Amino acid sequence: MRRGLFLSIGVWLVAMAALRLTVAAPNVCPPVTGDQALMAARAGAAWIENNQLADGGYVYEHNVESGEDVPGYNVVRHAGVTMSLYQLAAEGDLSVMPAADRGLEWMLDNLYEHDDWVALEDPADRSVRLGSSSLMLASLIHRRLATDDTQYDETMKQLARGLLVLQLEDGAFLNRWDRNAQQPVAGERSLYATGEAFWTLTLMHRLFPGEGWDEPAWKTADYLALERDDYEELDFPPWADQWASYGLGEMADWGLEDHHITYARSLAGRFGLLVRAESQRDFGGWSKRLHGPTARAAGMGTWVEGMQALHHLATVDPRMADLEDDLAERIECAAGMLVERQWTAEDAAGAPVPIRAEGGWFDEGITRMDDQQHALSGLLYAAPIIDARNAE
Amino acid sequence: MSDFLRIALIFVLAVNPALVANVLRDRVVPLGQAGLGAAIAVAVYLLLAVGADGILEVLAIEPETAQVAAGTLLAVGGGLAIASAGREFRDLWSDTWPGAFPLAAPLLVCPPGVVAAISFSANESIGMSLGAAAIAVVVSAAAGAVALGRYWIAADALARISGGVLVLLAAGIIVDGVKSV
Numbered sequence: 001m002r003r004g005l006f007l008s009i010g011v012w013l014v015a016m017a018a019l020r021l022t023v024a025a026p027n028v029c030p031p032v033t034g035d036q037a038l039m040a041a042r043a044g045a046a047w048i049e050n051n052q053l054a055d056g057g058y059v060y061e062h063n064v065e066s067g068e069d070v071p072g073y074n075v076v077r078h079a080g081v082t083m084s085l086y087q088l089a090a091e092g093d094l095s096v097m098p099a100a101d102r103g104l105e106w107m108l109d110n111l112y113e114h115d116d117w118v119a120l121e122d123p124a125d126r127s128v129r130l131g132s133s134s135l136m137l138a139s140l141i142h143r144r145l146a147t148d149d150t151q152y153d154e155t156m157k158q159l160a161r162g163l164l165v166l167q168l169e170d171g172a173f174l175n176r177w178d179r180n181a182q183q184p185v186a187g188e189r190s191l192y193a194t195g196e197a198f199w200t201l202t203l204m205h206r207l208f209p210g211e212g213w214d215e216p217a218w219k220t221a222d223y224l225a226l227e228r229d230d231y232e233e234l235d236f237p238p239w240a241d242q243w244a245s246y247g248l249g250e251m252a253d254w255g256l257e258d259h260h261i262t263y264a265r266s267l268a269g270r271f272g273l274l275v276r277a278e279s280q281r282d283f284g285g286w287s288k289r290l291h292g293p294t295a296r297a298a299g300m301g302t303w304v305e306g307m308q309a310l311h312h313l314a315t316v317d318p319r320m321a322d323l324e325d326d327l328a329e330r331i332e333c334a335a336g337m338l339v340e341r342q343w344t345a346e347d348a349a350g351a352p353v354p355i356r357a358e359g360g361w362f363d364e365g366i367t368r369m370d371d372q373q374h375a376l377s378g379l380l381y382a383a384p385i386i387d388a389r390n391a392e
Numbered sequence: 393m394s395d396f397l398r399i400a401l402i403f404v405l406a407v408n409p410a411l412v413a414n415v416l417r418d419r420v421v422p423l424g425q426a427g428l429g430a431a432i433a434v435a436v437y438l439l440l441a442v443g444a445d446g447i448l449e450v451l452a453i454e455p456e457t458a459q460v461a462a463g464t465l466l467a468v469g470g471g472l473a474i475a476s477a478g479r480e481f482r483d484l485w486s487d488t489w490p491g492a493f494p495l496a497a498p499l500l501v502c503p504p505g506v507v508a509a510i511s512f513s514a515n516e517s518i519g520m521s522l523g524a525a526a527i528a529v530v531v532s533a534a535a536g537a538v539a540l541g542r543y544w545i546a547a548d549a550l551a552r553i554s555g556g557v558l559v560l561l562a563a564g565i566i567v568d569g570v571k572s573v
Binding site: 002004016023026268271280323326327 | 458
């Protein structure tokens with residue numbers, strides 16, 4: 001019988017030790033202020049500016065250990081990086097406008113025109129994809145918000161019409177336009193791009209109310225909330241979609257229905273889980289074995305982007321209000337980790353090419369331009385939330 | 393089911409009155425001693441409830457993380473109840489203070505009860521957690537003061553069934569923790 005008692009105690013001790021090493025490991029959130037978050041966002045923007053190429057493109061990927069740029073390019077990420085600069089400009093830092101406008105010129109030089117709509121095509125293979133046009137449109141919208149310059153309003157509407165060419169009856173979007181067949185490629189949807197298109201349509205409604213951009217946005221909101229995760233056969237829904245979160249945040253005062261709020265709450269939970277899990281990781285070998293590798297900045301940045309949009313929704317919609325403080329806490333935690341992991345000038349001094357290192361985020365020695373994009377966007381919007389939290 | 397009823401049910405299953413009765417089936421804890429045991433256990437749960445935030449701070453874990461861990465430990469407790477129905481505790485006895493040992497500890501204040509008290513206090517409310525703990529403690533202490541006689545078989549079976557239900561509810565707690573912000 002005593003053996004049974006010791007066995008029972010042993011089971012409890014093993015269970016508690018195993019939990020402490022795994023799911024109950026300490027959540028470490030480095031302290032951060034709003035100013036520090038904003039400075040880190042600006043340093044990320046400086047990395048983008050400093051590593052812009054003569055043609056308006058950006059260094060795509062860099063290995064900080066070898067000092068070599070990794071070949072390759074991605075037009076969707078080009079549009080996203082440019083958009084992040086315009087987001088910073090729209091929040092008041094117009095110093096990034098020249099670099100952002102050079103990035104925009106690159107996109108304007110690669111426009112595909114058809115009937116009354118345009119799209120951004122990939123100069124490498126001339127493909128016309130939903131994601132690149134969506135983020136180009138998001139760039140132009142934020143440029144408009146930053147400058148009140150109306151010169152691209154018609155381009156914005158043409159791009160938005162191009163998105164709608166790819167929209168399906170259920171609100172989903174097809175991923176590509178077949179320029180040879182002159183029609184969308186049937187049956188191919190994108191996990192990422194539907195959310196991107198959705199968000200930009202909600203922004204179009206903000207800029208051009210009364211033109212009907214809200215109608216297709218509503219359809220896609222329903223698709224995202226009710227069908228997308230099933231359609232994509234996700235094993236562990238919801239898909240952590242920061243673009244959908246941006247869109248729902250933009251729709252905060254549109255009168256969202258309960259199923260949209262249910263979806264928004266599930267997104268908040270998913271981002272929260274990702275941040276909590278990340279805060280249990282470090283760069284040590286044991287942590288990697290027990291908790292998996294640390295997330296790259298492109299991933300963490302999207303979590304903050306998603307959460308800040310949902311935080312805005314929580315401040316507006318009483319059905320989300322109970323999540324406001326928790327979201328702010330997770331945003332601060334993720335921002336603290338991002339700030340701590342950014343390469344400072346001091347860190348960069350020892351790199352083979354310091355200008356490729358300073359202000360960047362590196363994962364296993366590699367940074368990709370969207371690491372800076374998403375971290376910049378996330379930190380930019382996190383700063384006021386952190387300030388408000390610290391002021392309480 | 394209201395939040396309080398759900399928490400109270402989980403607490404009762406965690407402390408497991410049938411398991412307490414089954415452990416003490418050959419003996420009877422006098423009523424005065426049972427009252428003493430209950431008072432000690434409630435006092436311990438009060439301390440855990442009030443100190444839950446501090447405990448999590450020392451452990452450096454978020455309440456939602458603690459919820460997932462608590463669900464896991466409750467499942468372990470349920471699993472042990474299914475496997476043994478408290479058999480490993482049946483030799484434990486004190487002739488002088490049976491209310492304190494083994495009734496208060498390790499039966500009324502048990503690992504599943506401790507994690508439930510900490511997690512519910514941190515994630516729900518101290519009042520609800522303490523109220524639920526008090527119900528579980530009083531019912532279980534009363535079970536320890538009952539002479540089972542030949543009905544110990546029913547207590548044994550009910551203890552194991554309670555463990556099974558606890559495992560199911562613990563899975564729900566884990567899922568809630570995972571879905572929390």
